[in-house]
Amino acid sequence: MQKRLNKEVVSKLNELGMEIYGQLERGEFPRIKLPGRTTSNIVFDEELNQFILGDQKAVRSASNIKQIRSLTQLLWVASFAKRLVSEGKSSTLRDLYYHSLNYGIKFREQLESDDTVTDLEALMTEPREAFNIFPKERSAIFGDLSIEYTTPETHKGRRANLGSNPDGVMVGLSVAQADFLSCNANKVFVIEKNAVFRRFIEERVYDKFNALLIDTAGQAPRLARLLIRRLSLELGLPVYLLTDADPWGMHIAMVIIRGSANAAHLRELTTSTARWVGLWATDIKRFSLPSFPLTKLDEQRIRLLEADMRYRDFEWQSELQEFKKTKRRTELESFSAHGLTAIVEKYLPKKLKMIADMS
DSSP states (O other): OHHHHHHHHHHHHHHHHHHHHHHHHTTOOOEEEEEOOSGGGEEEETTTTEEEEOSOEEEEETTSTTTHHHHHHHHHHHHHHHHHHHHTOOEEHHHHHHHHHTTTOOOSSHHHHHHHHHHHHHHHTOOGGGGTEEOOOOOEEESSEEEEOOSSTTTTTOEEETTSOTTOEEOOHHHHHOEEEEEOOSEEEEESOHHHHHHHHHTTHHHHTTEEEEEOSSSOOHHHHHHHHHHHHHHOOOEEEEOOBSHHHHHHHHHHHHOOGGGTTOOSOOOTTOEEEEOOTTHHHHTTOOOEEOOHHHHHHHHHHHTOGGGOSHHHHHHHHHHHHHOEEBOGGGGGGGOTTHIIIIIHHHHHHHHHHHO
16 A cells, blocks of 8 residues: 555656656756645635635746746755655655755755645645655554554564553654554544643543543644544544634644645545534533633634634534633643543543534
C-alpha cells in the first residue's frame, strides 16, 4: 500500500519536472499554474461538509522577475520531496529550512519555506506527509491497539501495542501510516489537554470505557487528524472530542470534524462523524464548574465563528449564544474543583448518555 502511494507521489513529481524541462527545451520561460490559496478562493463544499479551494488559478512564471525567486524555491522543494520519497527518508519542516541553505535557496525565514511546502501540496493535491515532510510531533495515543509499522524501512514489519507506554506513544508519520492489526477498544476519546489525557490514563479510562485515548496538545496536528480519520473509517470506531469550554476549544473540535481554511487544498483529513461532547458553554452551569470571564479576543473569536458556515447547525450556534449570554469560559481541568476523578466518574458517563439521546 505504502509503496504504491510512494510511486504515485514520485510519478507526480516527475511529471512536474518533465513539464518544466519541456518548457526550457522549447525556449520558453518556466511557469506553473497554482491553485489560488487566497481567502476569496476558499469555498464551503456542501457534499464534503468542509472548506475546499475554488477554481481560481495563479500563474508563477520566470518571465516575471518578481516571481523567479518563489518559482525557484518551489521547484527546489519539489526536488527535495522527490529525493525524500525515493530514498525512503523523512524531514521535518525545520530540517528542510536548514537543508535549503546548502543549496543556496534563500528562504528569508522558516515561515517562507513552510509556505512553499504548502504551495507544493496545493499543486500536487497531496499532503506534505506524502512527501515525508512533517512538523514536530506533539500529539500522542494510548490504548489497546496493535499496529505494524510500514515506514521507515528500518522498522518495517515491526509490531507494537499502543498501550505499552504509560506516557502515550507519539503520533508521528510511522504511527499514522502503520497497519492496524487488532483493536480491543470500541471508541476513541480525543482530548485537547495533556493534563486530562494523563488523568484518563491514570484513572484507566481506556479500561472503564473501552477506549483509545488521543492527546492533540491543542489544535490537532495533521498526522493526528489523519489517524483519527483512519480509526473512524477503517475500524468503525465512534470518535468523541473533549475540549475547553471556549471558542478556541470549539474550533479545535470543528477542525477535526469539518476541516480548516488553512488546509482547504487537502481532502481526507476530516472525521465528519466525530462528536463534540464538550466542554460546552452550557456545561459550566450544568456541572457547577469554576469559570473565568471571556476576554475581548474570545468575544471577537465568537463573532467570527457565528458567521462561519461550519457552525451553522443549531447545536453549535446555541453554544455560541450561551457564551455570549454568560460571558464565561472554563477548561477541562476545572473538574478538579470537584475531585480528581470527577471528570471520569461524573462527566463522561452523563455526556455520553446525552450524546446518545441526541442521536
